Amino acid sequence: xxxxxxxxxxxxxxxLLVVIAVVILAVSVGIGLLGTSESGPLTAVISxxxxxxxxxxxxxxxxxxxxxxxxxGYTLHLVLSADxxxxxxxDCPTQECVHTGKITRSGQxxxxxxxxxxxxxxxxxxxxxxDVVIG
Amino acid sequence: xxxxxxxLTLCAVLTAMALALSYLESFFPLSLAIPIPGIKLxxxxxxxxxxxxxxxxxxxxxxxxxxxxxxxxxxxNMSALIFSVLGGVTAMVVMILLSRxxxxxxxxxxxxxxxxxxxxxxxxxxLTLGNTAPIYYLPVLLGVSLFTGALTGLIAACLFRALAHxxxxxx
Numbered sequence: 156x157x158x159x160x161x162x163x164x165x166x167x168x169x170x171l172l173v174v175i176a177v178v179i180l181a182v183s184v185g186i187g188l189l190g191t192s193e194s195g196p197l198t199a200v201i202s203x204x205x206x207x208x209x210x211x212x213x214x215x216x217x218x219x220x221x222x223x224x225x226x227x228g229y230t231l232h233l234v235l236s237a238d239x240x241x242x243x244x245x246d247c248p249t250q251e252c253v254h255t256g257k258i259t260r261s262g263q264x265x266x267x268x269x270x271x272x273x274x275x276x277x278x279x280x281x282x283x284x285x286d287v288v289i290g
Numbered sequence: 291x292x293x294x295x296x297x298l299t300l301c302a303v304l305t306a307m308a309l310a311l312s313y314l315e316s317f318f319p320l321s322l323a324i325p326i327p328g329i330k331l332x333x334x335x336x337x338x339x340x341x342x343x344x345x346x347x348x349x350x351x352x353x354x355x356x357x358x359x360x361x362x363x364x365x366x367n368m369s370a371l372i373f374s375v376l377g378g379v380t381a382m383v384v385m386i387l388l389s390r391x392x393x394x395x396x397x398x399x400x401x402x403x404x405x406x407x408x409x410x411x412x413x414x415x416x417l418t419l420g421n422t423a424p425i426y427y428l429p430v431l432l433g434v435s436l437f438t439g440a441l442t443g444l445i446a447a448c449l450f451r452a453l454a455h456x457x458x459x460x461x
Contacts, residue, residue, distance in 0.1 A: 162343045163395035164447040170398030173388070174436060177405040181432035188426060202421055248367070254325035264423040266327045268415060269369070275423045 188262055197261065197279030199240045201233070203272045213237055214279075229270040240265065240274050297345065301353055308337035308357040309364070324434060326427050328373065328411045332404055332438050338382065339400055339446040347386045354378045373414045380410030396450070397443035404439030405432050 196214040204226035211220075219236040221243075231245040231252065239259035242252040245267060252267035264275040293301070311333040320329050334357060341350035358378055362371040384406035388399045408431035415424035 162389065162399070162450070164450055165395060166397045167393070167395045169393040170395055170401070173394065173398040173402045173405075177401065177432050177436055180405070181429040184425065184432070185429040188429070202419075249321070249327070251321050251325055251327045254321060256325065262426060264426050266415070266419070266424055266427075268327050268373070268418070269367070271419055273419055273421050273423045275421075275426075 195278035197238075198277045199235055200275045200277055201272075202274075203270070211235055213239070213276075224270070224272055226267075226272050227270040229267070231267060231270055231272055233274065240276065242267070242274070245270065293349070297349065300345070301341075301349055301356075304337050304341050305353050305356045305360070308334040308353060309360055311337065312357070312361055320434075320438075324430070326430060327424070328377075328415065328427075329431060329434060330438075332407060332442055333445075335381065335400065335403060335407070335439075335442045336446050336449065338378070339385070339396060339403070339442065340449055342382075342385055342389060342399075343396070343450070347382075351379075351382055354382055369418075372418060373411050376414040376417075377407040377410035380413075381407035395443075396447050397440055400443030400446065401436055401439030404435035404442065408432055408435045 196212050199211045199213055201209045201211065201222070201224070203224045206226075213235060214237055216235060216237050219234050222233040222235065224231040224233060229245060229247045231247070232243045234241050234243050239257045241257040242255065242265050245253050247267055247269040249267075249269060252265050252270075252272070255265045258265055258274070258276055261276050261279045264273060266273050315331050315333045320331055321327070337357075338350055338354055341353050355375070355378075358371060358374040361374060362368050381403040385399050385403040388394050388402045394402075408428065412424050412428050412431065416422055
């Protein structure tokens with residue numbers, strides 16, 4: 156058996172084109188997602204196991220509220236509060252949903268692939284005032 | 291595709307190595323540093339890259355599909371199969387096309403494959419969940435793929451250098 160000759164083993168200038176293409180794709184998708192943020196109060200959209208979505212207006216919550224989600228054979232504990240959402244515990248094997256931590260901004264999401272659970276934040280348009288005042 | 295006994299044996303050994311690398315990287319999950327579903331170093335891609343250049347696209351695809359299937363069976367998680375197959379096949383197609391153009395080094399091909407893998411996995415997540423929310427992770431996954439792709443390209447390049455004077459590469 157004769158194996159094929161080895162490839163170029165040192166980076167070449169043409170490799171930069173691949174890097175630039177990946178960066179352009181990432182930035183394009185990022186810009187596209189920024190444009191999809193909706194107006195209105197900050198709302199958590201919860202979808203579990205393909206079931207219809209539940210929408211919770213977070214700004215209407217006076218104190219943190221816990222939800223227990225049973226989906227895909229797993230049990231997940233979700234804490235909703237006025238400023239965001241956090242998956243506190245889950246018995247899924249990857250634990251990526253728990254490691255995501257608290258999400259607080261529109262467009263952010265917590266995804267648990269094994270349990271097929273998605274929690275997405277919508278709305279919560281920033282106030283019209285400046286973010287930071289310097290000088 | 292007709293394989294000699296030696297080629298078939300090499301494909302089997304490479305499949306076992308890819309499975310071992312997938313298992314190995316589960317001990318240091320990248321998701322602890324960057325909590326995004328599906329994010330990983332992609333060490334098994336070293337084997338795919340090696341097989342693509344050393345054996346050819348057909349054998350590389352065979353090794354990839356065997357690794358995905360056996361990985362899902364051993365993990366007892368058949369639902370993960372669509373993610374690994376869609377991500378792996380997308381990466382493979384892109385790496386075949388990039389390697390055919392002949393101008394790129396193994397680094398460029400590896401980075402392109404890693405980025406394509408991210409796109410394939412996000413597509414699998416969108417299809418499985420019936421929700422477009424996973425696209426939110428794509429920019430970060432693509433950014434990380436620049437580093438993971440360069441890393442797997444570097445290791446594959448070291449592998450080719452180490453094997454350059456062995457009987458395996460000389461035939």
